[in-house]
Amino acid sequence: QTNTCSFHMSGALPAGGDHLGGAFGQSPTLDSWYPQRLRVELLHRNGVDADPLGADFDYAAAFATIDLTTLKSDIKRLLTTSVDWWPADYGNYGPQMIRMAWHAAGTYRIADGRGGAGAAMQRFAPIGSWWDNANTDKSRRLLQPIKHQYGNALSWADLMVLTGNCSLELMGLPTYGFGGGRLDAWEPDDGTWWGPEVWNPHAVASPDEMVSRDERWHGQNGDAGYDLQSPLAASHQALIYVNPEGPYSNGDPLGSARDIRITFTRMAMNDEETVALIAGGHAFGKSHGQVPASDIGPSPEKAPIESMGLGWHNPVGTGSAEHTSTNGIEGSWTPNPTQWDNAYLENLFAYDYEQTKSPAGALQWTPTDSEAPKTPDAHVPGQMYPLMMMTSDIALKVDPEYRAICERFLADFDLFTLAFSKAWYKLTHRDMGPKHRYLGPEVTIADDLLWQDPLPDAAGSSLDEADVAALKEAVLATGLSVSDLVYTAFSAVSTYRDSDKRGGANGARLALSPQKDWPVNRRTVPVIDALRNVQAAFTATSGGREVSLADLIVLAGSAAVEQAARAAGSDASVPFTPGRVDTTQELTDIEMFEWLRPIADGFRNFVSERFEEFAPGVAPEAAFLDKANLFTLTAPEWTVLHAGLRVLGSNWDGSDVGVLTDHVGALTTDFLVNLTDTDLIWTKDDETAMTFTGRVQATGEARWRASRNDLVFGSNAQLRSIADAYAGSDGQERFVRAFIRVWSKVMMLDRYDVKGHKRYG
Ligand code: HEM
Incomplete structure (x- = not known):
């Protein structure tokens, strides 16, 4: 239809x-x-202009007006109050709400931190119209009365996760905690790369779509080296994770296990968390497959206007209740789908299963033993069905590692319960960043967890103005160059990504593994050694006051920027907010920090030797735009930051590529002036077109070298217009002010301890 x-x-x-x-x-x-x-x-998406709440809205203050206990009981009452337009399975909306919350969080991907429940992107296309999110539109619409009752004190993103928690609690699972603080987005995201596309997993029979699926992967399922392209985390674009019918819908449980391991690892989950989540989630609810996908109406984004934002119209019967069709598989995993128990694993292991088809034609599994427990119809009293398992459920039984974990959970229900509630907490909070961002009375239930990249509490009293002045002087007296100091401070913050709020200078992880070992950070090692000496000297003479290495790295960079501004004739000062702390190696998950290792960083003119292998077909300047987006920069901020870093000599290898000035270390507009110089002709140095030489047209004299990350500010029309705004005769002072603003912004990107919950500023 x-x-x-x-x-x-x-x-x-x-x-x-x-x-x-x-x-x-x-x-x-x-x-x-x-x-x-x-x-x-794309850098200007989801800005204040799109936000009906405006720049001054303080979500933390609004959220604090909510009594969480009352809110939770309101949600739980709604969960068991069935409405006619979408009757609740088994009289309980809990299972469908758990699926909604899981699908909200499950888009998270560790490689670039994008996805996740944090901004309620399930409300928008493409995510909300993915095949896998079929009927999550009904779940969100069912929640609208709560959303309207609590207004803007409760974001959609918090409401969706909290409803997942309430559902679990209502059905008997003790949850591990809840942190609010998610800020809704106000427009779709059309920048994130979700990879090549197969919209409907039931249709992969078509050879064209098989090719499309395989474009996401290196190799075929079962090949050595079989892996998903980075930064993807789902086996198909329109899925949250894997095809429940197995790879290529082929019903192969071992192949399914391979896909599950890859996709859940990309979601930052280990084997134990993966098993806990799947076995825990499928203790609840049912799958819906009464009507073939081909008979179901279009997704919300394609539905006719009178559908009012709902999609997947089902023309059979009432289109809901016992006629519901969502994914296409039909049935329930357990006899009591609204009760937290161990029946999923018990039944998975107690019986052998054989393949069968749902009424909609999807491949699924049923016990060979006709005496196996039966499951009730979700709406028709007295109607019973055989148990159902998906190929992706059988996967947990046939994969040796998953099987061993299942057996432990089967033998110890309390262990399983704790593992599931902790994995659920991680799943739904993974993209929130530092615990400073968590709001509400249930945060304290949870202790520090390694995936939260913990920071110790600040020790000692804060630095005062005299300390800051003395430290700046001491740093400049070390003889370290402006370039080295700026490079080191920038390197400290460079890991930050706004997608999942990880990385940044706080914690001084630049001085810990793995960051200190990355080639791109090699230049920072001697600088950090020298700064440690400054730190020790300060501690020895400050009468009990201490400066953290994290603060000192940033302060040193800021002192260098002031020096550079002075060298360009400006007396501007750089704001500094102390309070950063130093964390420890034990509190740093090396494997999870490896995901923050840059394959390219235009600001430092770094492109990994393996860039083409990791990002085939991606131009370095596109990776640079991605980085600017993760830094929340506007196009002018991006331009100014880059132009400033170049004249301050901030190349990772100390080379002169892109350093379009004869006065390195002075904060001038030289980079922009020389980049837009019409007397220069730029030619590529070789066929890779990665570096270029600018020659004076009249004489042929080679004047400058530059990378793609540099030239893009002269070749792209939008960036060149911004370059013009600073390269003109009136640009210098404006440039210095703008650079200091963006420098300060970048240094503060991860300071959620002081930034609060305002979206802007
Ligand atoms: C339902 C697949 C993991 C929770 C479903 C459905 C499918 C599915 C196909 C049926 C949807 C429908 O037709 O209504 C998978 C696959 C997984 C996975 C392939 C991973 C390999 C999870 C996880 C959770 C979860 C990690 C939660 C922690 C649920 C719940 C339902 C459900 C509660 C029932 C929804 C309802 O009753 O309406 N899953 N799932 N699933 N899933 Fe999963």
Whole structure:
């Protein structure tokens, strides 16, 4: 059924007078004609202009007005109050809400930190219209009364996760805790790369779609080296994780286990957490497969306007209750799907299973033993069915490592219960970043967990103005160059990514493994040694006051920026907010920090030798845009930060590539002036087109060298316009002020201990 409105495609709109034409924003537009263009405008998505709550809205203050106990009992009451337009299975919406919350969180991917429950992106396409999110639109719509009752004191993102928790508690699982503090996004994200596409897993029979699926992968399932492209985490684009019917819908449980291990590892879960989550989640609810996918209406984003944002219209019967069709598989895993118990694992291991088909035609498994327990219909009293398992459930039984974990959980229900509640807590909080961001009375239930990248509490009294001045002087007296100091401070913050709020200077992890061992940070090692001497001297003479290495690294960089501004004739000062702490190696999960290792960092003119292997077909400047986005930079901020770092000599290898100035260490506009110099002709140094030489046109004299990350500020029309704004005769002072602003912003990116819960500023 394709009842998509024909107006969308026709383009017939009175555009003035009696001329007919297309509407604003209607395809074809810029991207249709120039699909390879660098979409710099993506940096300005989800800004204050799109936010109905405005720049001053303080979510922490609003959330604090909620009584969490009352809110939770309101949610639990809603969960057991069935409504006619979407009757609750077994009289309890809990299972479908757990699936909604799990799907919200399960988009998280460790490689770039994007996805996750943090901004309620399930409300928007593409995620909300993915095949795998079928009928999660109903779950969110069911929650609307609570959302309206609590208004903006409760974000959609918090509501969805909290409802998952309430559902688990209602059905008997003691949860591990809840932290609020998720800020909703207000528009879809059209920048994240979700990889090549197969929209409907039931349709992979088509050879074209098989190719499309395989483009996400290196090799075929079962091959050595079989792996997902980075940064993807799901086996298919429109899925949260794997095809429940097995790879290529082939019903192969071992192949399914391979996909599960890869996709859940990319979600930052180990084997034990993976088993706990799948076995724990499928203790509840059922799968819905009464009607073939081909008969189901379009997803919310494609549905007709009168559907009011709901999709997947089911034309059979009431289209809901006993007629519901969601994924296509039909049945329940346990006889009591609204009770936390160990029946999922007990039944998985007690019986042999054989393949069968659902009414919708999907491949699933049923016990060979007709005496196996039966499961009740979710709506029709007295109607009983055989147990159901998916290929991805049988996977837990056939994979040796997963099986061993299942056997431990089978033998010890308390162990399983704790493992599931901890894994659920991690799943739903993984993308929130430092614990400073968690709000509400249930946060204290949970202790420090390694995946939270813990920071110890600040010790000692805070630095005062005199300390800061003395430390700046001491740093500059070491003889370390402006370049080295700036490079080191920038390297400390460079791991930050706003996607999951990980990384940054706080904790001084730059001085710990694995960061201290990365080639891109080699230049920082002697600087950190020298700064430790400054730190020791300060401690010895300060009368009990201490400066953390993390603060000192940032302060040293800021002192160097002030020095650079002075060298360019400006007396500007750089704001400094002390309070960073030093963490320890024990509190640093090396494997999880390895995911923050850059394969490219344009700011430091670094492109890994393995860049092409890791990011085939991606231009370094596209990776640079990605980085600017993870830093939350606007296009002017990106331009100014890069231009400043270049004239301050901040290349990872100390080379002169992109250092378009004769006065390294002075905060001038030279980079932008020389980049836009019309007397220069740029040519690529070799066929890789990674470095370039700028020659004076008249004489042929080689004047500068630059990388793609440098030239993009002169070649891209939007960035070049910004370059013009600073390269002109009135640009210098504006440039210095703008650089100091963006430098301070970047140094504060991870300071959630002082930033609070305002979205902007
Ligand atoms: C339901 C697949 C992991 C919780 C389902 C459904 C499918 C599925 C196909 C049926 C949807 C429908 O037709 O209504 C998978 C696969 C997984 C996985 C392939 C990983 C390999 C998880 C996890 C959780 C979870 C980690 C939670 C921790 C649930 C719940 C339901 C469900 C509660 C029942 C929903 C309802 O009753 O409406 N799953 N799932 N699943 N899943 Fe999973």
